[in-house]
Amino acid sequence: MLRWIILIILIFILDFYAFQVIKTLTKSYWIYVLYWILSILVVANFAYYYFNFVRGESFTHGHGYAVAFLFTVFVPKVVLVLFMFGEDLVRIGTYLFQKFSNDTAHYNGRREFVSKIALGVAAIPFASFVYGITKGKYNFQVLKRTIYFEDLPETFDGYKITQISDIHSGSLESKEDIAFGVNLVNEQNSDVILFTGDIVNSKAEEMQEWIPVFDKLKAKDGKYSVLGNHDYGYYAYGGDVELNRKNQIEVEAVHKSIGFDLLLNENRRIEKNGEHINILGVENWGASRHFPKRGSLKEATKNIGENDFNILMSHDPSHFDYTEMELNTEDINNHDIIIDESNIINFSKHIHLTLAGHTHGMQFGIELPRLGIKWSPVKYRYPKWAGLYKKASKYLYVNRGFGYLAFPGRIGIWPEITVIELKRGTESA
Structure with a gap:
């Protein structure tokens, strides 16, 4: 049980980090709400099937799609996190450079175009999972x-x-x-x-x-x-x-x-x-x-x-x-x-x-x-x-x-x- 709880906590930490891309690209409150509702539903569905799995019962279609939804939603978010983490390293480097060089130039925060690129790249695994689940099999x-x-x-x-x-x-x-x-x-x-x-x-x-x-x-x-x-x-x-x-x-x-x-x-x-x-x-x-x-x-x-x-x-x-x-x-x-x-x-x-x-x-x-x-x-x-x-x-x-x-x-x-x-x-x- 403990390992599943740890896994879910890690998923939501990843989710929060990926959410920064959405915040950069839109200020719509309803998009924020939909983002988190979708994430919570996918994780809750996965947790329901796997916490209630009984030895002696077959692996059902419900179990399979719980895995599929989790991968389809969260693998693209891993891509977003990788992009954001890379940019955070640049931001830290820039901050340190300014700190020790007495450069007074202001770093304007997360660049919008990086978020757009990240979202575009993340669309590739998302589309791949959708195709694989519907047609690829x-x-x-x-x-x-x-x-x-x-x-x-x-x-x-x-x-x-x-x-x-x-x-x-x-x-x-x-x-x-x-x-x-x-x-x-x-x-x-x-x-x-x-x-x-x-x-x-x-x-x-x-x-x-x-x-x-x-x-x-x-x-x-x-x-x-x-x-x-x-x-x-x-x-x-x-x-x-x-x-x-x-x-x-x-x-x-x-x-x-x-x-x-x-x-x-x-x-x-x-x-x-x-x-x-x-x-x-x-x-x-x-x-x-x-x-x-x-x-x-x-x-x-x-x-x-x-x-x-x-x-x-x-x-x-x-x-x-x-x-x-x-x-x-x-x-x-x-x-x-x-x-x-x-x-x-x-x-x-x-x-x-x-x-x-x-x-x-x-x-x-x-x-x-x-x-x-x-x-x-x-x-x-x-x-x-x-x-x-x-x-x-x-x-x-x-x-x-x-x-x-x-x-x-x-x-x-x-x-x-x-x-x-x-x-x-x-x-x-």
């Missing part, structure tokens, strides 16, 4: 990549995979927009659809109203899926093993209702003209100690040949090449942690391509491919956070997510439908 992007493998079976030369990830059905709102995204997946006419986890926010029931939308997904060779960290019920039921297990069973039933073949540390063989590739799927496994670690590469690769071509679905990209995981005694005795394997890079059987999600690209960042710009704050937590990576002749692709979580929008990092074409040979050939 449905701005589906089809990203296509071609990956070459010298040992790809000849029959599968040109084989197309569509990957989607992180539906987070508990956050979704517009059936029309989501149906558009599903149709966009189908328009890719891929051979197989692979879904890499987090079909719900916390509870299986969140997906019920969306089953008639997502069961329209289709692919010639089927639809395969895995679970993500949100699919076990931990965010609703905490450490209640019975409720978590019940929720997982219900989530598994949801996958079946959609037509997904859910792989729980399993594999499936796709055969064509006497040749085959393997689709592997592990349960959630990542470097973080805060999420369940049930994935087992050993189980998922049972009964597959040493020279087989393998495509793996693993929700968390840190599974690919983590270097260290600290386990205490409690962790080791935890039934949710499997420690029977190395990372994907060093695993004994060759895994050609790993597909992951999980990061969402933090739903915030900037990507300008033509300029080589790709940045999101999430990179400091997950170095491999979006797009294609290669290490030790193995590939990892991290999908930016189909849905959204917590913040009901996307800014600069758009919802993604990935289409990967497998080609036989080398890229330079």
